[in-house]
Amino acid sequence: MTAVVTKSAPADRNTGLGRRMPGWARVLLWVAVGFLAVSITSYQTGVPQLTSSGTVQAAVRLGIPILLAALGGLWAERSGVINIGLEGMMILGTWGGAWAGYQWGPLAGLVAAAVFGALGGLVHAVATVTFGVNHIVSGVAINLLGAGTAKYLSTLLFEPISRNPRESPPVPKFDTYSMQPVAGWLQQLEDLQRVGVSDAAGILGGLVSGVSPLTMLAYLLVPVSYLVLWRSPFGLRLRSCGENPVAAESLGVNVYRYKYIAVIISGALAGLGGAALILNPGQAGYLEGQTNNRGYIGLAAMIFGNWRPGGLLGGAALFGYSDGLQLRSGETSVHALFYGATLLLVVVTAVQVWRRSWFAAGISLVAAAVMYAVYWYTDSLPEELTAYTPHLVTLVVLGVASQRLRPPAANGLQYRRGTG
Template sequence: MTITENPSAAPVTVAVRRKTRIPGWLKGVIWAVVAIAVLSMASYATGVNTLTSSNTAHTALRLALPILLCALGGLWAERAGVVNIGLEGMMILGTWGAAWGAFYGGVWAGLIAAVVFGALGGLLHAIATVTFNVNHIVSGVAINLLGLGVAKYLSNLVFAPISGNPRQSPPVPKFDTYSASGLGDWLGDLENAQRVGISDVAGILRGLVTQVAPLTMIAILLVPLSYFLLWRTRFGLRLRSCGENPVAAESLGVNVYLHKYVAMAISGGLAGMGGASLVLLSGGADYLENQTNGRGYIGLAAMIFGNWRPGGLLGGAALFGYADGLQLSGGGKAVLALLYGAVILLCVIVVVQLIRRQWIAAAIGVVGAGVLYAIYWTNDTLPSDLIPYTAHFVTLIVLAVASQRLRPPRADGVPYRRGEGD
């Protein structure tokens, strides 16, 4: 930059330093590498191989799918300006629809039925919030209660005469699974070699490439597809403008109501697909009452953790799915070893904060690391009553840490009426 205050004077050149931004995908890769390194060190230090075993990775992938799909559903809704607390109810409708469709028409019919049932719940939420301007939180809670009641009523009507139990469905078909046999065997040999770092990476990768269902691949592909549609198309730009400034969008000719309705139908359909993943994946149960167990809320938390971005919510879903899968495959000792890994991660964060001279954040990190290490040092295992709630505790801690950097859509949850900007 050249600045000249006096025409007769020599120009003064001022160097302007521009801060280089790291691309979002590269940040995700860096965090994945850091997470694997931390888990590897914790596994070596504690002697708990379950942290990076292929069984844990496979279980985590299966349990992360409903959270990921619900988070994507929340992303579509809130980018259009609609707070979707009703993801849990739409997911419940999806579980029942998946069991009903699969029982009578096979797994693909079950998946389609789950999407339709979830989309109907999303449209009902849209009617309440978009057309009648009902408070979004109130409507979402009502959708959750309604979804639970409708599923219970339909189970009594359809499943009770067949299975004799209104709380569950008869056995339904599951998706077939596929494995990369040659790659899986090679990774299995590396995992069994018990080499620090290499075996840990091999175990995680092996769990991700063995016994993979088509629904799993569809769910993962929906992440880049959602990014492309929302950030690289005219439709996505218009939909996001409805969540940022609907009055300005309306002044430019955007049909705000239509885009909100489309977003809510997609949101409900994705939540319903998340419910289908609980019923139609091998290793999971058939339809059961209260089968979702709060996963809709955890999906909403994953979306918030991801800062309303597809890549971020993918990381949140992976984190919560891993925490849930670890307690199933490893029990209390594995969860306790995860606390040791959290201590290592906090130490790394403290060093970074000290380099940045953020003393308060560093002090909080030191205190948190000390508390977690004290819990690890004074316990051989965690109480069995607390272990099933590992994912819920992780959700609370992560949201508390990440809350300072969040930036939701500006008009998220704000009432809107057509023509109010005139």
Template structure:
């Protein structure tokens, strides 16, 4: 059974890469190239606009902290949707995780809080599994119900448990946070390079310094979960069987895969990761203790990061980094830095237009050029964004990125479908 699944490959005579026989670059190399391009664009925009916060260590440090909840939610979405279950209930599972993190950390410290957050999030995933897998409820309807239910349960538990302790039904008492660690000698050396204000070199040093200063164990764990998820889903028999449930569950069942079991396990893992994303909002230094509805839509942004990453761990890491960076930038420098980022977007679109012209994709080049002109007009005509708009930078980036990535997406074939054992779909 497993041999049949694992040995399945392209038909004889078919192009091995689906690109007319042309060899494509490895995914990791494409990601590295895009990271280099993005760094070059940010360094150029910082130099031309004089806004050094675009590549400062403070922005990088804030961006990493704000990217972690999005990254963990995106990983949760990846596990669920690779098994064929749409999980827009990530937001509700994150909310449950925030309450669980505060409750566990108050009584047992940050590691107990992280474990409690994962358990509460997994319970939300279990409820989603019961509704969608066992009873065949529409995945979107179930996800919306989880979001509403998660918010309601967290409100009830906060009033029941936290109000006697803090005197506020919407807030927990102070809880212990994770400690942070820094590579001091490296951070000091990078700080000297950053302060030297040398083009490109200081930009790279600033961003790297932010990533090695004040790093928490939760950040290390979240980043480690990206390659672990890749190995588990793409390099193990369990992962192959789980992904087969998202591609063709009927065929998987005929080969002996226990489809229901794998979907349940995927949703438990999905909810656990989303709950850990909620814990990141509570247990990281610099963050608030539990507050009512403090996720602020990050579950949905995590879902967007996963879609941007084309349902791949490396891609969603890039998406989470992008959204976290945009959020961290507005927190560090406000509206003027967001306008400088807009200028950087114009430069990036210019690069994309040149690439499309080289490939002779005239329509795509024209659309890119028009978008660049529109963004430059906004940059030229606005002195500074209103403080009422800057908190929604990450949400605006979400819409733009999803619109740009829509043409290259390849979701699992049976995602969102209702599966019944023994029934040919």
């Protein structure tokens, strides 16, 4: 008698409870949920600025520096080097962009900003890669060095012209472009003030109106970074330095060279983020302190995006939106967001109940109750609080996202050739 042993087939992950939604589909689903929450909030609270084209344009303009800083952090940290110095590199980029832009125009300013930021990245690479300085210590030093250098150069070169050591003379800007006649049609739909339709028109209209070449370049750099880092032999070698540099070295990868390249590119991207504060419309020129910690917020956007280009794009959009909203309409719109946050948390609670994660569902429900209580029992928020909306959003987002983060395995670790 022959025993027949059959191997049970694995559970079909494409049917029943095993079905898993693709990552891109989950992102689109949550984008749709967020849009519905903001749209409902806009009409329930009587604050159309939440989805107006003007707010979206401001969000794009303010989100571009954060996006470029986040991309800079991505390049450095995928190679295993923590770049806390993004803020200092952005400051160097603002000064370089203003100086060259004033002399020779916005295109020269863009190149100079990238060069000045790359110089900051080079200093960081020398300290961390060659001399083995702690990455956090070196990054903090770069921030102090960048601010001090920009202040010295501003006093030396700008003060004789502008009569103010803290700012530059007006700098020429890039022209802006709108997609016509699409932008006009969307504006007409937005003016109708119809639930959902006008909200979508306002958001899309803000994305295709008043767009500068620097904005186009920033968005182009997101897929370019993905293709280079995840779809090329160069990117594979660079990422291997951030995951296991000893194994990469054993396979013939020059780890030092790739770390240098990554950190210098990181500084150049942060410098471009500084240029976005100078060469895009809305700012006269260089102004001391104008980065306003956007380098740190860019780092937070990168972490929120789990060290992936698509994820950090979403983080930059979120932080840019919160910044643009409080600048466009102040405490009224920020106060209305508590209602929208309540709706989102109710959806999160439902999802956690469906997953039978009772503790997480309870936390989400309590948070929703707190958000709604703040909205119901207050008429507005203090101006001193709304001015720090992007920073508060940064803290909340990092707290929520901390459970699913997966940084490069060797990120921040000191590497010495020949050790194993």
